[in-house]
Amino acid sequence: MEKSQLRxxxxxxxxxxxxxxxxVYRDIDLERYLRGNEIVIISGIRRCGKSSLLKLIAGQLEGVKFYVDFDDIRLSDFEVKNFQDLQDLIIEFYREELDKSGTGQVYYFFDEIQNVPLWERWLNNLYKEGKKVFATGSNSQLLSSEISTFLTGRNKVxxxxxxxxxxxxRLKGIEITGEKIESGMLTSSRKAEIFSYFLEYFEKGGFPLVLISGDLELSRGYFEDILNKDVLVRYNIKEVRALKDLVLFLLSNVGRAYSYPTLRKITGIKSLSTIKNYLxxxxxVFLLYQLPRFDYSLKKQKVSSSKIYTIDNSFLKTVAFNFSENKGQRLENLVFVELLRREKELYYHSEKKECDFVLREGMRIKEAIQVSVDLNSPETRKREIEGLIEAMTTYKLDSGLILTFEEDDILDAGGKKIILKPVWKWLLE
Structure with a gap:
């Protein structure tokens, strides 16, 4: 790429x-990432707000802030030699500021860094020179593999x-604490307002621009971009139709257990290893996640059927193919994503009965959670409570949690405590 074009x-x-x-300020301890000289890698699905987070970080720093978006199509011809051109441009653009400060402090902000060749070596060079770098990427496998090879001990993710x-x-102008909710200090009108926003979140998911614009159809465009640019092109997929059938089936069946032979039968993909690769x-690219069944035997756990969830509820409205509302699946998906956000180690429980989520800490399962839209049906109530009790008994837990749309209660089940809690309250804890 010519330097004049790059300029x-x-x-x-x-x-x-x-x-x-x-x-909108994110619920992230940014100070943890501003300290030290480590390279900060911000990873996440396309359109989740990584570029905006770079701006929020830049607003808390004093010095020269140099930004490059490598997702810009005009940089598609960027070559290794252009790294030095970028260094030259910093001096060209900011000589006066650098001379004035006398410190030469430059902060680097790079969007979609994985799009350029040998990016990891360049970041390593900047680190050795004492430069502070913040970089975003939309491919977890690429970032993790390259980080482990070249940036070990020199980065924070x-x-x-x-x-x-x-x-x-917060986007809607409401700041709320879990303590305030638990203490019952919310008025009826404020509760109704919060619940109405929860319904919006339940339907539209959390992509910032979807929520700001109110245009749910943007989500479909995001999905197409992720599938085409981040999967089909990057991994040079030949069986395009089969892959699309697979992702559509999985999105339409979130929260349900599957096996590789089942997916082979549905999609017509003959190779089980190919199916595993696609998953x-x-x-x-942060589109889908697999939830394994918990077993104390790792060998049994590996061959058990897994469940699939997606990173955002909007895809369940704009992409998934469903004959009904499937509120239960969507509520379960919402809970899964929040548990992922809270960095929990997750599994599902399945023996005679089933429990949606069990959370592991160290060597023990410490929490069991069921998710149900409501418990109005005697059949549903029996199934959800029995599944939770089986998990509580198996893992020696004194209490369990059932998350619902609106029910708020505490049950005594043979000496074991079952807490019923509205999902919207739990999300704000």
Whole structure:
């Protein structure tokens, strides 16, 4: 790429990065990532707010802030030699500021860094020079593999998700604490307002621009971009139709157990290893996640059927193929994503009965959670409670949690405590 072309792109991007915007602060301890000289890698699905987070970080730093968006199509011809051109442009653009400060402090902000060749070696060089770098990427496998090879001990990884429910409320101008909810200090009108926003979150998910614009159809475009650019092109997929059938089936059946032979039969993909690879690709780009069945035997756990969930509820409305509302599946998916956001080690329980989520800490299962829209049906109530009790008994737990749309109660089940709690309250804890 010619330096003159690169110069114009960088000029345009600096102006865009400095543009003043009203940004929603994320529930992240940024101070942890601002300290030290380590490279900060921000990873997450496309359109979850990584670029905005870079701006939020830049707003807390004093010095020269140099931004490059490598997802810009004008940089598709970027070559290794252009790294030095970027260094030259920093001096060209910011000589006066650097001379004035006398410290030469430059902060680097790079979007979608995985799009350029040998990026990890360049970041390593900047680290050795004492430069502070913040970089985003939309491919977990690429980042993790390259980090482990070249950046071990020199980086911090920040996993970013679409908006949480609390962040959605902040977008709407509402700051709320779990303590305030638990103490019963909310008025009826404020509860109704919060619940209405929960319904919006339940339907539209957490992609920032979807929530800001109210346009749920943006989610379909995000899905197409992720599938085409991050999966089909990057992994050079030949069986395009089969892969699309697979992802559509999985999105339409979130929360349900599957096996590789079942997926082979449904999609017509003959190779089980190919199916496994496709599932890995979906997880690498943060689109789908696999939830394993818990077993104390790792061998049995590996051959058990897994469940699939997606990173955002919007895909269940715009992409998945369903004959009914499937509120139960969508509520379960919402809970899964929140548990992922809270960095829990997750499994599902299945023996004679089933429990949606069991949370492991160290060598023990410490929590069991069922998810149900409501417990109005005697059949549903029996199934959910019995599944939870089996998990509580198996893992020697004194209490369990059932998350519902609106029910709020505590049950005594043979000496074991079962807490019923509305999901919207739990999301704000």
């Amino acid at each position: 114009q792109v960088i000029i345009d991007q600096q102006e865009s990065f400095r543009k003043v915007e009203e940004l 920040l996993k970013l998700f679409p908006f949480s429910f609390r962040e959605l409320l 890995d690709y979906f997880q690498n």
